[in-house]
Amino acid sequence: MSGRLSLEVTELRIRIPVLSSMLVLAFVAACTDSDEDTPPPTGCAVPETLCWDFEEGTLPTGWTAYRDEFSGQLLVDDSRAHKGKYALHAKGLVGGKEGSQGGPKKTIRFDLPSGFGPVMWGRAYVYTTPARPVSHAGLFNARYPRPGKTGGAIDTLDWYEVATYQQKYMSIWHPPEPPGFPEWVQVSDTPLVLDEWTCLEWLFDGDNGTHPEAADPRVWLNGVELAWPEQFVFSDPPTTVPPVKEKVSHFTVMEAGVFLYQGLSVPTDWWIDELAVGKQRIGCGPD
Structure with a gap:
């Protein structure tokens, strides 16, 4: 019995440090797996994607105030918020006269990394x-230098825009603003969705393969x-001659928020969340 007990004690002494080591390793692995298994924001796993979920509770790094006209914030x-706690909020926009030029504009802008390229996929959740x-x-736009240029002030750049008009998407x-026209306009037959979150995606293909001009913008709703x-x-x-959609070398500047080109008589709120742009389609993902 004493020999067996001695052997069991010895085995126990061996097993305890081994078990302790296994527990430590399991704890470390669990922590590591927890970090690795935490899903990134929707679509941000796509390479070279820039994402902003506004969870800092303030403007994210790199974004600066841009337009500020009429009433609202x-x-x-x-x-x-669509997810998390915070979102970008265009609050109580109102002002100007409907049917006349001039309206409330509250936006922010962001300078893209050098060499972003000529194709931009985008995604944002919007509530109105x-x-x-x-x-x-307007809700979002991205701008780029005209042919032969590598940069320049924002009012020298061509640009693509996602917006609503006549209550539809x-x-x-656009050519540079001002004046921003002659512009090529596409109006959908889909009414702007109210009182629920919607996923807007867009493709600004400024390369457009072998075609001589940049492609028309494309937009997806949910x-x-x-x-x-x-x-x-x-x-x-007025003119009926379409503008030449000059091809893109690289997008340089983005603008987000809400900018009305005619008046708004009903105080209106918009929220924008989970904004992302990249070189590949980002997608909406599950709620």
């Missing part, structure tokens, strides 16, 4: 209440690509 707050604006309401290609039954040239004075 643009801030990051916790009044409504209480009414659909009739006026042109819209996309535009994974379904929008159709453009209404397409026209807007210019002052």
Whole structure:
């Protein structure tokens, strides 16, 4: 018995440090797996994707205030979010006269990394209440130097835009602003969704393969690509000659928020969350 007990004690002494080592390793592995298994923000696993979920509770690094006209605010707050606690909030925008040029504009801008390239996929979740604006309401745009240029001030750049107009989703290609026209306008037959989060995706293909011009903008709503039954040239004075959509060497500047080009009589709020841009489709992902 004493020999067996001695052997069992010896085995126990061996097993205890081995077991301790295994527990330490299991604890470290568990911590490591927990970090690795935590899913990144939707779509941010796609290489070369830039993502902002606004969870800092303030403007993310690199974004700066840009337009600020008429009444309302643009801030990051916790009044409504698609995920997490915070989102970008265009709050109580109102001002100007519907049907006349000039309206509330509250935006931020971001300088893209050098050499971003000529193709931009984008994704944002958007919530709008209480009414659909009739006026042109821009939500996002990306700009690029004209042929032969490598940079320049924002008012020297061509640009693509995602917006709403006449209460429906819209996309535009613009020359430099001002004046920003003649511009190529595409209006969908899909009404702006109110009082719920929607996923907007866009593709700005400024390379467009062997074609001589940049491609028209494309937009998806909750994974379904929008159709453009209404397409026209807007210019002052009017013209029917489409603008030349100059090809992109690289996108340099983005703008986000809400910018109305005509008045807004009903105080309206927008929230933008989980904004992301990249060189490949990012997608909406599960709620």
